[in-house]
Amino acid sequence: MRKIIDTMIEKVIFLCGMLSVIFVILIFSFLFIESFAFFRGFNIIKFIAGRYWYPDSEPVSFGIFSLLVGSFLVTLGACLIAVPLSVMTALYISEVVSKNVRDILKSLVELMAAIPSVVIGFIGMIVLVPCVRKLFNIPTGLTAFSGSVMLAFMAIPTIVTISEDAIRSVPRQYKEGALALGATKWQTIRRIVLKTARPGIIAAVMLGIGRVIGETMTVMMVTGNSSRIPHSIFEPVRTMTAVIAAEIGETVSGSMHYKALFSIGLVLFLITFIINFAAELFLGKNKNK
Amino acid sequence: MMKFNPKLSQKLSYLVLFLASTLAIMPVIVIIFIIVKNGMSVISWEFLVSMPKNGMREGGILPAIIGTFVIVMCTIMLTLPTGVCAAVYLNEYARDNTLTRAIKLGIVNLAGVPSVVYGLFGFGIFVMFLKLGVSIISGVLTLSIMELPVIVTTSRNALNSVPYSFREASWALGVGRWQTIRHIVLPNALPGIMTGAVLSIARISGETAPILFTAAAFYAPHLPHSIFDQVMTLPYHLYIISTQIPNMPNNIIFGTALVLLFMILTISFVAIFVRVYFRKHEKW
Amino acid sequence: MVDKIKVEDLSCYYGKKCVLESLNISVVQNEILSIIGPSNSGKTTFLRTLNRMSDLDSIYSRRGDVYLDSASVFDMDMEELRKRIGMLFAMPISFPMSIYENIVYAPKRLGLIFKKSEQDALVEQSLKDAFLWNEVKDRLKSSAMKMSGGQQQRLCIARILAINPEVILFDEPCSGLDPISTARVEESMVELKRKYTIVLVTNNVKQASRVSDRTAFFLMGKIIEIDTTDKLFVSPKKKQTEDYITGRFG
Structure with missing residues (x-):
């Protein structure tokens, strides 16, 4: 009797394992199918390199180049702010x-990670956007720059947590070796710790980038949603995520517009998948050391 | 770095690190402070338990609170058992071959796919293809699929932290695989699994993009009757009132943000507490 | 003299690498058989094949057969087999629970005992047989992880005795212990031989000479020599055996 129950439980566990595998395949194939249907009706080169996203006008144009630039600008800005701050933190x-201070700071970082993106977007709208407008004397504060600042804030917890893990996993002997030779603690950190932890820190940065690229609500609320190609970081931009979120509710299922949004989803999916994959490779490298 | 006194250079560097940390961590305190200061004034029993009135410019946020609660509970009930079982399968049963490793890697990477892509997927599959419409069930299924890889990954880490030798010792006593998992592995992995689950709850509570077009209602005149109704949720409500409604009184927006923030921070504190508590009592 | 375990033409492989080659050996009822030899000679693989712990390794494969009381272990139910052949590991592995729970863990899971009084009696008997009762009888409910290494290893012995096996495999059981704890464990081994058949893998040649009835010398996956302990240590037939036991290599 006991054996029969055990076998049944094991069957259920196996089923759940399979279920998670099926979802992976399902998500892949669903995005691919919709996107391929789209690319049969619309040239893929025009899709990637086209300058104009006019899903409703005649003739329609589904160029996502401006959206790619938008996502790229916002992400780049966020990284420039977040990476140095996070690594130093x-x-x-x-x-x-000391250990006690460390526990408090780590908890704060964790709280930071828990704040929902809508709340961050809201604070950005209320506090940062007016400041940016006045400070740089520009017509609107809803700019790529505002997005970068708020997203940097969202990337910081990811990068800090994972870098911290990498730094702490540097073997103690390495540090003690350097200290025993008369190096100061800071010299040891700079020469030994940073170098050994580098793969982990790179992975942390990549995962941070992955998070920033995929962020939706905050960028919708603070970057202005203009699908013109921006000339500087102080102009409004539109990101891939924002387009999906703003337009999917209004499209007709099965229309070209609908499929175009799935193709953007596929692009996002592939970008983040590659970034995460690379990060995983770096993390693995860190472990082997 | 210049070639002067290494001691001085160390002091300066530490100062820089300190300033950078302050700059990185201060905003979280500032944000919480701003929201508490501006939102406190509208918080009352009335605000929490009454329906919105006058195009949401007056009244309370009851439907949004209930909606969030329903969505989060349903999602975690669906995804936690499935995710833990999947983790147990991958870690304890699956043979270590290329296919298994590919699946594990795929799942880790799925955890990093943007939530809006899951929203898109959920919209295509549940709302359109399965014709469930914009409803609680569509939103819950979408969020479950989004959270599944996260739960699997955190649970696998927790399972991995239980020494392999415990399993061997148990098998050597003639105890079977499932009994070993049930009585040795799972009890010791439980703190890690629970911490992951609680953090997932916090994350789901704050998610907006995946339910934007699968479950969320701009305004619902009554509370949901079944899982096929649309719902209002706190994060979506906050998004709506802060961007779509003209002449919205600021204090209500701040009040809504405060309720949402309070909920999520409380949940996160629970998670941190669970982990700290069990780390102190770790037995090996 | 009854053969408890009989190994016939056993070869074991990890991937393509052959770690044990055409082994023929028997273990006699109620004896202590020591297996000595340098590292990588296949001792542990041999031991883990007897209770099929090796089957867990995906790259492990084997030819040949092992019989327990003339039934092939490879035809037996894995859990039944491990209940009959207990195994003690090199490092003491107590479960993170109380001393009492550690002992009743396996019997409970296997459905051997149910009543509280039975459990109490079993705990007392097993601990007494493992020479641990006097040290821990007042703190059975405290965590097993708080005991010393030697005590934990004897708790592991008690845990095995609680499921009442026929054979006990010792895999370098004293490699992590101090001399006094080692002496206690050896003492209990000699006691246990009355009721059980014991196979002892050890890196410690002196330990083999102290406790075992017969000794086998393994080298590079082959049995070089097997004889009664007295003969093997006093007048080894092979040069390699003599070199090893006198400490010239290994």
Whole structure:
């Protein structure tokens, strides 16, 4: 009797395992099918390199180049702000402060990660956007720059947490070796710790980028949603995620517009998948050291 | 770095690190402060338990609170058992071959796919293809699929943290695989699994993009009657009132943000507490 | 003299690498058979093949047969087999639960005992047989992880005795222990031989000479020599055996 029950439980577990595998395949294939249907009716080169996203006008144009630029600009800006701050914070948390302070700071970082993107978008709208407008004296504060600042804030917890793990996994002997030779603690950190933890830190940055590229609500609320190709970071932009979120509800199922949005979804999916995959490789490398 | 006194250079560097950390971590305190300061004034029992009035410019946020609660509970009930079982299968049963490794890698990577892509997928599959419409069930299924890889990944980490030797010792006593998992592996992995689950709850509560076009209602005049109704949820409501409604009184927006933030931070605190508590009592 | 375990023409492989080659060996009822030899000689693989722990390894494969009381172990139910052949690992592995729970764990899972009084009696008997009762009888409910290494190893012995096996395999059971704890474990081994058949894998040549009835010398996956312990240590027939036991290599 006991054996029969055990076998049944094992069957259920096996089923759940298979279920998760099926979902992976399902998501892949669904995005691919819709996108291929789209690319049969619309040239893929025109899709990637086309300058105009006019899904409703005659003739229609589904060029996502401006959206790619928008996503890229916002992400780049966010990285420029978040990466140095995060890596330094990770160093500070793991190498400088005492254990108690470290626990408090890590909890704060975790709280930061938990704040929903709508709340961050809202704060951006209310606090940052007016500031940006006044500070740089531009017609609107809804710019790529505002998006970058708010997204940097969302990338920081990811990068800090994973870099901190990488830095802490540097074997103690490495550090002690350097300290025993008379190096100061800071020299040790700079020469030994940073170098050894580098793959992990790179992985952390990539996962941070993955998070920023996929962020939707915050960019919808603070970047202005203009699908012109921007000339500087102080102009409104539109990202791939924002287009999907803003337009999918209004499309007719099965229309070219609908399929075009799925193709954007596929592009996003592939970008983040590649980034995460690369990050995973770097993390694996860190482990082997 | 210049070739002067290494001690001084260390002091300066630490100062820079300190400033950077402050700059990185301060905003979270500032954001919480701003929201609490501006939102506190509207928080009352009335605000929490009454329906919105006058195009949401007055009244309370009851339907949004209930909607969020329903969606989150249904999602976690669906995804937690499935995810833990899948993790157990992948970690404890599946043979270690190329296929298994590919599946594990695929699942880890799915956890990093943007939530809006899951929304798109859910819209295509549940709302359109299966004709479930914009409804609680569509939203719950979408969120479940989104959260499944996260639960699987955190549970697998928790299972991996239980030493392999415990399993061997149990098998060597003639105890079967499932009994070993049930009585040795799972009890010791439980803190990690629970922490992951609680953090998932926090994440689901704040998600907007996946339910934007699968479950969320702009305004629902009554509470949902069945899983085929649309619902209002807190994050979506916050999005709507802060971007789509002209002349919206700011204090109501802040109040809504405060309720949402309070909910999520409380849940996160629980997760942090669970982990700290069990780490202190870790037995090996 | 009854053969408890009989190994016939056993070869084991990890991937393509042959780690045990055409082994023929028997273990006699109620004896202690020691297996000595340098590392990578296949001792542990041999031991783990007897209770089929090796089957868990995906790259492991084998030819030949092993008989327990003239029934092939490879035809037996895996869990039944491991209940009959207990195994003690190199490192003491107590489960993170109380001493009491550690002992009743397996009997409960296997459905051997149900009543509380039975459990109490079993715990007491097993601990006494493992020479641990006097040290822990007042703190049965405290965590097993708080005990010393030697105590934990004897708890692991008690845990095996609780499922009442026929054969016990010891896989370098004292490699992590101090000399006094080692002496206690050896003492209990000699006691246990009255009721059980014991196979002991050890890196410690002196340990083999102290406790075992017969000793086998393994080298590179082959049995070089097997004889009664007295003979093997006093007048080994092979040069390699003599070199090893006198410490010239290994």
